[in-house]
Amino acid sequence: MQKIMIFLTALLLSCSVFAAIDALNFQSARQEEDYHTLTQELRCPQCQNNNIADSNAQIAVDMRAKVFELLQEGKTKRDVVDYMVERYGHFVTYNPPLTPATLLLWILPCAFVVSGAWFVMRRKKARPTGKTAQQSAVKNPENLDDSERRRLQSILNGKE
Template sequence: MRRFPILLFALFALSFTVQAEVKDVYDFDTRAEEQRYQNLIAELRCPKCQNNNIADSNSAISQDMRDEVYRMMKNGASNEEIVDALVSRFGEFVQYKPPVDRRTILLWAFPAIAVIGGFLVVVGVVMRSRQREQQGETLSQEDKRKAERILAGESDESAKG
């Protein structure tokens, strides 16, 4: 009799784990159509999760977006039409790859700007170190004599007197 509540609890807990693993099942006519669907849902970001695409998210809004992608595909919409419809509904944030336009040009150009800036910093450091080396080699005759006396162990003041 004591085993019944434990068994009931175990079955109850197991039902939640099984329920969480259920994935969407859509019917596709061809393998290419299924691959197109998978590519589309992998390229769209979940507005709620923000760090997941709608293929990986379990949120209700992602489910709605997956259903919408499937429905539009079945109605013959192109990839651009599907993405445009979801962007108009949820905003540009849902795109992992936003289009290049005047609002996003800095986003697209930043990696190149950072690489060029880093290159210029390295060039500047190298040029300064070469200048310092060249300046260090042009010692005056007096500085050379002081250096020789120091290396020979004489103090500066014993040489003057």
């Protein structure tokens, strides 16, 4: 029984072996600092709200490896970011640049709100209210033509 307990304990402790720990050998402290900065700044395409440093998704692991590889080749931080943007799109950066597409994403909702307010205000001005609504709905008897007067008279006399 004691051997089984020891075996189960060893099995339980060995599960932590599968945790991802990057043991990387950097050429300089500056390169290590760049690596950590980049992995904090690049977003995981699968996790969406995690950076690649915090994500255990396979794509984040691959991206961390590529960042390390590019830094080992002597690429700058800007080069690494450009590579990732070229490969995965602007989504991988937390601060995408201002492009015509992103500009539309900011302007269109504002334009819809402004045009909606304009439409409501214009419609409100066009609709008569109060006594003017009643007056416009009923014709003044003095302004009726002969056929309308005869019809009105017949209605009032109860003949229609």
